[in-house]
Amino acid sequence: MTVAGLPPFQRFLDAHRDDVLRYLIASLGSHDADDAFQETFISALRAYPRLRPGSDARAWVLTIAHRKAIDVHRARARRPVPVPELEDRAAVDPIASGDERPGSEGWERVRALPPRQRAVLTLRYAADLTHREIAGVLDCSEEAARRAAADGLKTLREDLDVAAPA
Numbered sequence: 351m352t353v354a355g356l357p358p359f360q361r362f363l364d365a366h367r368d369d370v371l372r373y374l375i376a377s378l379g380s381h382d383a384d385d386a387f388q389e390t391f392i393s394a395l396r397a398y399p400r401l402r403p404g405s406d407a408r409a410w411v412l413t414i415a416h417r418k419a420i421d422v423h424r425a426r427a428r429r430p431v432p433v434p435e436l437e438d439r440a441a442v443d444p445i446a447s448g449d450e451r452p453g454s455e456g457w458e459r460v461r462a463l464p465p466r467q468r469a470v471l472t473l474r475y476a477a478d479l480t481h482r483e484i485a486g487v488l489d490c491s492e493e494a495a496r497r498a499a500a501d502g503l504k505t506l507r508e509d510l511d512v513a514a515p516a
Contacts, residue, residue: 355403355404356398356401356403359394359395359398362394362398362407362411363391363394365407365408366407366408366411366412367387367391369408369411369412369477369478370387370390370391370411370412370415370477371383371387372476372477373412373415373416373419373472373473373476373477374386374387374390374415374418374419375457375476376457376460376472376475376476376477377416377419377461377468377469377472377476378419378422378423378461379457379458379461382422385422386415386418386419386421386422387415389418390411390414390415390418391411393414393418394410394411394414397414406483406486408483409479409483409486409487412473412477412479412487413486413487416469416473416487416488419469419472420465420469423465457472457476459506459509460472460502460506463502463505463506464502466488466490466498467498467499467501467502467505468502469484469488469498470484470488470495470498470499470502471499471502471503473487473488474499481495481496481499482495484499
């Protein structure tokens with residue numbers, strides 16, 4: 351599909367799929383990221399003809415991905431998750447061991463943050479957006495994005511201090 355002034359959708363998808371997938375894995379975990387990825391690009395395909403030439407396509411598609419991630423988080427909150435009985439054992443701290451991949455336990459801690467802080471930190475560190483770009487994705491001021499990032503990092507640091515043996 352070619353829309354006046356826009357590249358074919360396949361070229362758009364190829365250019366932005368890695369950023370979107372990285373953001374969704376960091377935000378949702380690898381289990382839900384695939385479905386959200388597909389839903390993101392289906393929505394983007396439907397809306398692509400209305401995208402104005404010269405728009406920031408990366409921020410636009412990451413906004414769609416962010417909204418899909420919110421939908422998944424809301425759905426998770428509504429359904430119970432059965433868990434088997436687990437044996438007591440010491441957990442490896444992935445941040446201390448240098449394992450900071452989006453699917454790691456460090457990102458699990460980020461996913462436990464309040465929604466705004468979680469969104470800002472995943473957009474900043476998984477999607478590598480600037481605070482200005484994050485503000486555009488989340489429809490807030492750049493200062494609000496910076497404040498949410500600072501608050502989220504402070505909470506993570508406090509959690510790590512509490513978890514660290516004295």
